[in-house]
Amino acid sequence: MNAFVRPRRSVLYMPGSNARALEKARMLPADAIILDLEDAVAPDAKPQAREEVAVTLARGGFGPREVVVRVNGPDTPWFEDDLAVLATASAAGAGPDAVLIPKVGDPETLRLVGRRLEALGAPSSLGVWAMIETPIAVLRALDIALAARDPLTRLRVLVLGTNDLAKETGARILPGRAPMQAWLSHCVLAARAGGAEVLDGVWNDFRDVAGFAGECAQAADLGFDGKTLIHPSQIEPCNAAFTPPSEEITAARGLIELFDRPENAGKGVLQIEGRMYERMHADIARKRVALADAIAARP
Ligand code: COA
Numbered sequence: 200m201n202a203f204v205r206p207r208r209s210v211l212y213m214p215g216s217n218a219r220a221l222e223k224a225r226m227l228p229a230d231a232i233i234l235d236l237e238d239a240v241a242p243d244a245k246p247q248a249r250e251e252v253a254v255t256l257a258r259g260g261f262g263p264r265e266v267v268v269r270v271n272g273p274d275t276p277w278f279e280d281d282l283a284v285l286a287t288a289s290a291a292g293a294g295p296d297a298v299l300i301p302k303v304g305d306p307e308t309l310r311l312v313g314r315r316l317e318a319l320g321a322p323s324s325l326g327v328w329a330m331i332e333t334p335i336a337v338l339r340a341l342d343i344a345l346a347a348r349d350p351l352t353r354l355r356v357l358v359l360g361t362n363d364l365a366k367e368t369g370a371r372i373l374p375g376r377a378p379m380q381a382w383l384s385h386c387v388l389a390a391r392a393g394g395a396e397v398l399d400g401v402w403n404d405f406r407d408v409a410g411f412a413g414e415c416a417q418a419a420d421l422g423f424d425g426k427t428l429i430h431p432s433q434i435e436p437c438n439a440a441f442t443p444p445s446e447e448i449t450a451a452r453g454l455i456e457l458f459d460r461p462e463n464a465g466k467g468v469l470q471i472e473g474r475m476y477e478r479m480h481a482d483i484a485r486k487r488v489a490l491a492d493a494i495a496a497r498p
């Protein structure tokens with residue numbers, strides 16, 4: 200039951216060109232950090248950012264935080280140099296946990312990336328995350344997510360890029376996100392069908408604390424594993440929204456214990472205080488307890 204669970208509640212982007220942010224990342228309580236070489240870095244600053252990221256990876260010191268590097272896409276002039284930096288870091292034992300590929304629109308792109316990583320000798324521990332941020336990506340989310348079943352792709356996580364989706368579609372970013380909800384749910388479904396995890400997009404207005412809390416709660420309700428972030432102040436409220444509440448875990452442990460009792464061994468359904476519980480509810484409870492335990496075990 201206790202398959203390895205890696206919490207990905209809070210996933211903070213930082214520009215690869217921002218030395219101060221990269222330095223701070225070692226202290227922040229985010230579950231994962233994304234060192235960005237793509238959207239947050241201007242074309243002229245790409246080589247310098249790549250160098251900063253190389254130095255940052257070599258120095259390490261990220262503790263339990265998962266480290267991800269967002270490279271420029273395979274159709275850009277920077278892609279090969281970006282990948283080479285990751286391969287060099289990996290060869291020195293200081294590689295990131297994953298590489299995030301922007302604007303993935305089809306599973307073939309992930310196979311191409313997988314083949315490049317293999318050719319560069321990247322260790323199998325280096326995973327791939329895929330940005331879903333174009334209309335074609337949302338429409339083909341299932342095909343993209345199913346690529347997670349092909350070990351060549353190393354695909355582990357889908358990451359929604361809601362700013363790019365707004366840009367590409369004309370949909371407005373509104374409180375409650377009615378214009379995008381169908382796409383968000385569709386991507387959660389696709390990720391589960393393929394066996395990948397899935398992270399929500401960012402909230403831009405980082406001084407609007409109440410609005411952000413509402414969007415985190417919505418993301419958790421929709422089934423996302425966590426949310427991508429742009430500012431350190433967003434980490435704690437995001438962690439809170441994606442951490443199973445202690446009352447829920449107490450009840451979950453009670454339910455598991457009840458189904459595990461010898462006298463209930465042959466039963467598929469039980470009632471507690473007028474509410475029906477099937478074995479599937481015990482399965483859900485086990486997953487939530489495993490997540491809570493993994494969170495509690497973090498230093
Ligand atoms: N990661 C790590 N540290 C960050 C950070 C981030 N994403 N954003 C801000 N910080 C740090 C700042 O360096 C500053 O540290 P200091 O006070 O110790 O010097 C502190 O947090 C407070 O920052 P603040 O002054 O409130 O914000 P700012 O004006 O420096 O930066 C942004 C605002 C939006 C430019 C910045 O948060 C940012 O670049 N975010 C990420 C953008 C990104 O990566 N986008 C791509 C994906 S959507």
Ligand code: MG
Nearest residue numbers: 238332360363
């Ligand atoms: Mg983008």
